[in-house]
Amino acid sequence: MITYAMHFLGCDDTHRALVETAFVYHDIGLWTKNDLAYLEPSEELALRDNAEKGWGLDPDLLRNAIHWHHKVTPYRGPNADVVNACRKGDWIDATGGKMRKGLSRDQVAQVEAAIPSYGFADVLQRLATDLGGTAFKGNMRVLSHVFKI
Numbered sequence: 018m019i020t021y022a023m024h025f026l027g028c029d030d031t032h033r034a035l036v037e038t039a040f041v042y043h044d045i046g047l048w049t050k051n052d053l054a055y056l057e058p059s060e061e062l063a064l065r066d067n068a069e070k071g072w073g074l075d076p077d078l079l080r081n082a083i084h085w086h087h088k089v090t091p092y093r094g095p096n097a098d099v100v101n102a103c104r105k106g107d108w109i110d111a112t113g114g115k116m117r118k119g120l121s122r123d124q125v126a127q128v129e130a131a132i133p134s135y136g137f138a139d140v141l142q143r144l145a146t147d148l149g150g151t152a153f154k155g156n157m158r159v160l161s162h163v164f165k166i
Contacts, residue, residue, distance in 0.1 A: 020128050021106035024120070025098075032099045035074050038063065039082035039103055047141075053148050053155055054162035059083050087111075088165040113138060 022036045042063035046055030049062060060083045067074050078096045082103045085092045092100040105118035113134070114125035142152060149155020 018103070018106040018110045020132065021109045021118075021120070022102040024124075025102035025105055025118075032078075032102075034072070035078060035082065035099065036103060036106075038067070038072065038074060039079060039086070040107075042066075043083045043086050043103075043107065047144055047148075051148060053145065053158040056084055056087075056163055085165060087163050090166055110134070111138070 018040050019037055022040070023030075023033065026032060026036070042059050044055060044059060045062055046052060046058030050058040052058065060080050063079055063083055064076050066072070067076060067079055075096075078099060081092070081094060081096065081100050085100050086104050086107045088104050091097070092104060094100070108116045109118055109120065109125060114122070114129060117125055145155030145159060146152045147155075149158050
């Protein structure tokens with residue numbers, strides 16, 4: 018996801034630390050709260066650690082990069098370039114490259130070959146079942162609480 022997001026930011030390292038941090042925390046609420054409605058817990062933990070550890074990342078941008086990473090349509094708020102880079106990077110990764118957000122199949126294949134996911138999508142589906150009761154219920158909870166229009 019970081020590779021994709023940085024591509025969309027023209028490989029400009031200005032926001033690299035924020036992008037990396039957002040992606041470390043973006044789904045962490047799945048594990049820290051054992052909940053498929055994980056955006057707010059993920060945001061809270063990232064913001065707390067940013068403040069406590071003195072990372073100096075813009076808290077509003079960090080929150081938005083996490084909160085809107087599953088937004089289906091482009092984000093149109095402050096720092097849209099960074100939030101959309103994260104959003105597009107996550108969509109490419111989460112769909113295994115089925116959605117490419119303007120990248121070629123070859124570009125995605127190169128990233129996937131260099132940084133394999135080792136079945137992480139299967140882990141997420143197992144979590145949907147484990148935390149939701151069934152895969153259908155779990156995926157519906159994710160759709161209703163995590164995906165944004």
